[in-house]
Amino acid sequence: MRIVHVSDCFPPRTGGIETQVSDLATYQVAAGHEVHVLTGTLGPDGERGGALQDVRGVQVHRLGARMPFELPVNPRGPHLITQALRAVQPDVVHVHAGVVSPFAYDGARLAIAAGLPTAITWHCMLDGIAPVLHRAVQLSHWRTVPAALSAVSSAAAERVSAVFEGQRVDVLPNGVDLDRWAPRGDPDRADRPGERGPLRLVATMRLAPRKRAVPLVRAVAEAARRLPPDRLRLTVLGSGPARGAVQAAVEDSGLEHLVDLRGQVPREQVRATYEDADVFLAPAQLEAFGIAALEARAAGLVVVARRGTGIAEFVVDGVDGLLVEDDDDMAMAIVRLARDGALLDRMAAHNRSRRPDFGWQRVLRAAEVEYERARSLVGTH
Template sequence: MRIVHVSDCYPPRTGGIESQVGDLAARQAAAGNEVHVFTATLGEHGERGGAVALERGVHVHRMGARMPFDLPVNLRDGRLFRQAFAQVRPDVVHVHAGVVSPFAHDGVRAATAAGLPTVVTWHCMLDGTVPALRLLSRTSRFEVGAVALSAVSTAAADRVREAFDGPVHVMPNGIDLDAWAPHEVGLPARSTHGDEDPGPLRLVATMRLAPRKRAVPLVSLVGDAVRRLPPDRVRLSLIGAGPVRPRVERAIADRGLQEVVELRGRLTRDEVHAAYAHADVFLAPAELEAFGIAALEARTAGLAVVARRGTGIAEFVEDGVDGLLVADDAEMTEAVVHLVRDRRLLDGIRAHNRAEPPRFGWPQVLAAANREYSRARALRGL
C-alpha cells in the first residue's frame, strides 16, 4: 500500500505527535508499505520547499517555508500538495491534526479535492473549539462525509463527534511494549512489610515544560503534599524542557522544594526508561491530555499512574488497578499523600502493572490504522 501521512510537525521537532507519526510511518514502511510523510517542519539542515529525503525507510517531503520561530507553516501549501499528490498517487492519505494545524487542514482539503481516500486523526482535545470547527465543517471545502474521522482516545473522539456530523472511531497511539517493559522483570517493588522504612515515595513526571502540560501546578500540588507529611517522604523527578522552565524554577524556590524536586531536563528514551526504574509513581497533571504517551510508557514500565479523570489516559489506567484517577489538583495531592501512607496499595498497583502489559503495542495499532484505511477507501467506493 502507498500511504501518505500529513502532519504539521515531524522530527527533528520533538513532541508527542511528531514521535507518534514518525514511529507509525517507520513501522508501516518496515511492514512493506511505501510510506511518504508530507510535513511543514523543516529538515535538520533547513531543508524545505518540497525537498525529499529517505529517513527510517520513509520518504519525507519537507514542504514548509522558513518562518519566524520555525513555525511549521507554508503559505503555498495548496500548490505543493497538488504537485506531491499527483506525483506520489497514494492509496490513502492519513492526516494528523491538532487544535491549530493549518498545514494538516490544507492537506485534508487537497486530498479530498483530488478524490483520495482520507483519514483524519485528531491528537488533541477539542475543548473550546467545537463551535468553530462545526462552522468550518459547514462553510469550507472540508468534505466530512468523504473522510474517515478518528481520534486517539475515546475522550478525544467524543469532542470530535460534537464538532462533525458523522462516525468517529478511535485510532490509538502505540509504543514498543518490549522496549518499555520493566527493568528487572519479576522483582517486586520495594518491601513495605514489617518495620522497614521504604524510603520516600519516588514521583516522576515527563512532559514538555509548556503551560498546557501544567508543570507549575504540578510543583504546587506536590508542595501541598509535602506540607502534610513528615520530612523526607516525597521526591519528584521532573523530566523535560520547554519555555516555562524559569517559572518552574521559581515555583520550586518559592515553596522551598529544592531538596524535593529535581529538574532533569530533556532525556533520551533510554534515559527516561532508566529513570523509571528508580521511580514508583508517574504524575500526569494535564487537564487536556488526548492520549498520554508518556503516561503509557510509565505504565508499561511498571509505575503506578496518577492522572486526571476524563482524559485519554483513562484508556489504559483503571482507577485502583493501574493507578489512581482524580478530579483536580487537590485530589492529586490527596492521592500522593495516600500512596505515601498506604504502601501496600502502591505495591499492589505496581505488581499488577509489572505483570500485565497494556494493549497498545504496535501490532494492534497498525491493525487499527489498516481498518481506518479500509473505511476511507470504502467511503470513496474503492
C-alpha cells in the same frame, strides 16, 4: 500499499504527534508498505521547500519554509502538497490534526478534492473550540466529508463527534514498543520489599503551560506539607518555554532539595529514570492520549492522572493507578500513595506483570481498518 502521512509537525521537533507519526510510519515500512510523510517541519539542517529525506526507510518531504518562531507553515504549502500528492500517487492519505494544524488541514482538503482515500486522526482535545468548529462544519461541505474520521482516544473522539455531528468517528490509538518499555527483572517482585523510603515521583512532559508543570509542582508541595520531611522526591523530564516558571515555582515552594528538573533527555535515559521511580504524575487537563503516561505504565509505574482524559484508556482507577478530579485531589493521591505502601505495591505489581494493550501490532491493524474505510468512502458524496 503506498501511504502518505500529512502532519504539521515531525522530527526533529519533539512532542506527541511528532513521535507517533514517526513511529507509525517506521512500523508501516517494516510491515512492507511504501510510506511518505509530508510535513511543514524543517529538517535537522534546515531542509525545506520540497527537500526529500530518507529517515529509517520513510520518505520525508520537507515542505516547510523559514518562518518566525520556527512555525511549521509555508505560504506555498498547498502548492507543494498538491505537487507531492501528484508525484507519489498514494493509495491512502492519513492526515494528523491538532487544534491548530493549517498544514494538515490543507493536506486533507487537497487530498479529498483529488479524490484520494483520506483518513483524518485528531491528536488533541477540541475543548473550547468545538462549538465554533461545529458551526463552520455545518455551513460547509465538511458536513458530509468523505473521509474516515478518528481520534486517539474515546475522550478525544467525543469532541470530534460533537464537531462532525452525525458522522462516524473511530478511535485510532497511539502505540508504544511494549518490549522496549517492559520492566526489567522479575515482574512479580515487589518494587522495594519492606522499605518505605521516599516516594519517587516522575513526570515527563514538554514544559509548556498546557501541560501544567507549575500546578504539578504546587500539588507536590501541598503533598509534602502533609507528610514527614523528605518523604517525596520528584524528577521532571522535559524542557520548554515554561522552564523558568517551573524553576520559580520550585523555589517559591521551598522544594529545591526535593525536585530535580533534568531537562530534555533521550528515550533511553527516560527508560532508566522510570526503572528508579514509583509513580508517574500526569497533571494535564486536556490530554488527548498521554504517550508518556502509557510508556510509564508499560514500564510498571503507578500512574496518577486527571480523570476524563485519554489516559483513562489504559489506567483504571485503583488498578493501574489513581484518577483524580483536580490539583488538590492529585496532592491527596500522592499523600495516599506515600502512606499506603500496600496499595502502592499492589498496583505496581499489577503494572509490572500485565502489559497495556497498546502495542504497535494493534495500532497497525486499527490503521488498516481506517484506510479501508477511507477507500470505501471515495465517491460517496
